[in-house]
Amino acid sequence: MTSASGAAATAAASVPDRRGRFGPFGGRYVPETLVAALDRLQAGIDRYLASEDFQAEFRSELATWVGRPTALTHALTLSRRWGADVWLKREDLAHTGAHKINNAIGQTLLAKRLGAKRIIAETGAGQHGVASAAAAARVGLPCTVYMGAVDVERQAPNVGRMKLLGATVVPVTSGDATLRVAIDEALRDWVADPEGTYYSIGSAVGPHPYPYLVRELQSVIGREARAQMLERTGALPDAAFACVGGGSNAIGLFHPFLEDAGVRLVGIEAGGRGQGLGDNAASLTYGTPGVLQGSYTLILQDEHGQVRETHSVSAGLDYSGVGPEHAYLLRTGRVAYEAASDAEALDALVECARYEGILPAIETAHAFAGARRYAASHPGARILIGCSGRGDKDMPILQRTVLEGLA
Amino acid sequence: MSVAPHEAVSAAIAAARKGGRTALVGFLTAGFPRRERFRDDLAAVAAAADVVEVGVPFSDPMADGTTIQRASFAALANGVTLPWILGEVAAVTATGGAPILLMSYLNPLLAYGLERLPRAAAAAGIAGFIVPDLPFEERAELKAALDREGLALVQMVTPVTPRERLERLCADARGFVYAVTMTGTTGKAAAVPDDVLAYMDRVRAAARVPVCAGFGIRSREQVDRFAGHVDGVVVGSALVEVLERGEDPRAFLASLR
Numbered sequence: 193m194t195s196a197s198g199a200a201a202t203a204a205a206s207v208p209d210r211r212g213r214f215g216p217f218g219g220r221y222v223p224e225t226l227v228a229a230l231d232r233l234q235a236g237i238d239r240y241l242a243s244e245d246f247q248a249e250f251r252s253e254l255a256t257w258v259g260r261p262t263a264l265t266h267a268l269t270l271s272r273r274w275g276a277d278v279w280l281k282r283e284d285l286a287h288t289g290a291h292k293i294n295n296a297i298g299q300t301l302l303a304k305r306l307g308a309k310r311i312i313a314e315t316g317a318g319q320h321g322v323a324s325a326a327a328a329a330r331v332g333l334p335c336t337v338y339m340g341a342v343d344v345e346r347q348a349p350n351v352g353r354m355k356l357l358g359a360t361v362v363p364v365t366s367g368d369a370t371l372r373v374a375i376d377e378a379l380r381d382w383v384a385d386p387e388g389t390y391y392s393i394g395s396a397v398g399p400h401p402y403p404y405l406v407r408e409l410q411s412v413i414g415r416e417a418r419a420q421m422l423e424r425t426g427a428l429p430d431a432a433f434a435c436v437g438g439g440s441n442a443i444g445l446f447h448p449f450l451e452d453a454g455v456r457l458v459g460i461e462a463g464g465r466g467q468g469l470g471d472n473a474a475s476l477t478y479g480t481p482g483v484l485q486g487s488y489t490l491i492l493q494d495e496h497g498q499v500r501e502t503h504s505v506s507a508g509l510d511y512s513g514v515g516p517e518h519a520y521l522l523r524t525g526r527v528a529y530e531a532a533s534d535a536e537a538l539d540a541l542v543e544c545a546r547y548e549g550i551l552p553a554i555e556t557a558h559a560f561a562g563a564r565r566y567a568a569s570h571p572g573a574r575i576l577i578g579c580s581g582r583g584d585k586d587m588p589i590l591q592r593t594v595l596e597g598l599a
Numbered sequence: 600m601s602v603a604p605h606e607a608v609s610a611a612i613a614a615a616r617k618g619g620r621t622a623l624v625g626f627l628t629a630g631f632p633r634r635e636r637f638r639d640d641l642a643a644v645a646a647a648a649d650v651v652e653v654g655v656p657f658s659d660p661m662a663d664g665t666t667i668q669r670a671s672f673a674a675l676a677n678g679v680t681l682p683w684i685l686g687e688v689a690a691v692t693a694t695g696g697a698p699i700l701l702m703s704y705l706n707p708l709l710a711y712g713l714e715r716l717p718r719a720a721a722a723a724g725i726a727g728f729i730v731p732d733l734p735f736e737e738r739a740e741l742k743a744a745l746d747r748e749g750l751a752l753v754q755m756v757t758p759v760t761p762r763e764r765l766e767r768l769c770a771d772a773r774g775f776v777y778a779v780t781m782t783g784t785t786g787k788a789a790a791v792p793d794d795v796l797a798y799m800d801r802v803r804a805a806a807r808v809p810v811c812a813g814f815g816i817r818s819r820e821q822v823d824r825f826a827g828h829v830d831g832v833v834v835g836s837a838l839v840e841v842l843e844r845g846e847d848p849r850a851f852l853a854s855l856r
Binding site: 223224366367372376379384386481484485 | 657658660664704705706709710711732733735736756757759764768779783784
């Protein structure tokens, strides 16, 4: 590692500033109606997030309801097949089946302290929707989840789970009927009742202070993984991989490693079916700067600033933007970002299932695909993969894709 | 000495008030319902309204209700872009009529380039901008760019804007202050309770430029309720629906007076 990346590592640990800027990225681009609500949220974060009372309840819920710490699994067969030393941070073992629950329970506990009367959330793959529904049920608040109609169809098992957990699921039919329009619709709901409603955003995206708040709540992933790696192997990993849609599991895994200049951090985006606009959801790889849904970040847009529809086999990565901190970490060079295609991800999913007995989410499988590529050129490397979620929810699409091929 | 574009906006509203009327600010989405009719639609609205807002369609209109969402998506499907809008507006402003503002989310403006936007807009006869996802704290760069051409950056305030903030926002406003009538998106008709009128009175006391109420204004009854509490009203979704049905916007705007 060069001294320049060491400086980047130090700078990266101190953002955002008070205006929510990660370098040039981030900020707060919202209708005036939401400014006071975001100010209240910021005040709530200042007052509660670091308080012993909040942290004690958050830690207790993580330990006794979510099931943390999650395991660190030595992937013995993948290690042998790849010629590397592969470790998996098992967020798929967290309650409701993905890392999303860390953020959902944290924000819902915060919402209760802020006096919210209801929780709203958006969801792509359905994991944040399920996590929000579960957290709202746990805390005792009503919950409404906005979900693109296409995602309602391709993640049907999760829709049923949300309903059983007491949430109202609202399908959104505008645009490409996936995650982006679900966020637009959740924002409209919030604009209608900025004082009584708490918007529990599901990724490290949106207006300040959400990218900061979500990072803080998800950083438990990287803190645990870092300590577990040191305990189990006596060393930090050479490289860590996480998939990136909005980027909450990636920032949660990466943030505690930012100052470890010797750890290569790599985010893997959805490369979809190709490099063309509309063929992928890789905003960091192919996007340009712009403002989407509250923050200045890298987005997939046309020359006129119209945000374009995306494609990915994984609903959870199928998003035109990305958290502003990732845009910043790309620019500083502290984190590298690459894309893995639909086919590579599905192939990696099958390999992990077949040889480790773990069925990862299709989102998560992108991180495996990136790690496998890295292992091929770095024999013997110690690799940490954020196993962000489990693939049970993906059975309908796996049935239509890989299972038909296996039949 | 020529009048700056932002002053022309304030003056057009003040002139209506002087004539004993509540000013009408008419909104239409550029290129909706039909791209080839836009010039005629715009000229008709500019002849009947005191100020015109032209909506630049955007893929993610998060502050808009169903009507303007539908209009935006259809206009984009019709191939409407900001450069095309500037050309069409220039053709209409050349023949006079009410001052024209562009209502645009920030991203299409960023894509056009904040450096070249003000001159191109001024050359097209545009008097200013309304940017619904650009709060006061983030507006410095666009404001400085528009100031160079004397263009307005219309400030929005809402019923949930805290009092001290409201005063800061109003003190710095140009063109007019856009007082949003309710918490919510555009288009949904709403009653006008007394507390909304009291809020409008507070806005007017704080503002040094005219105040126009907007969101959900569809009827003569609502306009009459606001009379005396604001200088003008913005009519958006209802006017877009009139155009969508192929009806005469002049007759509709006249019915609100």
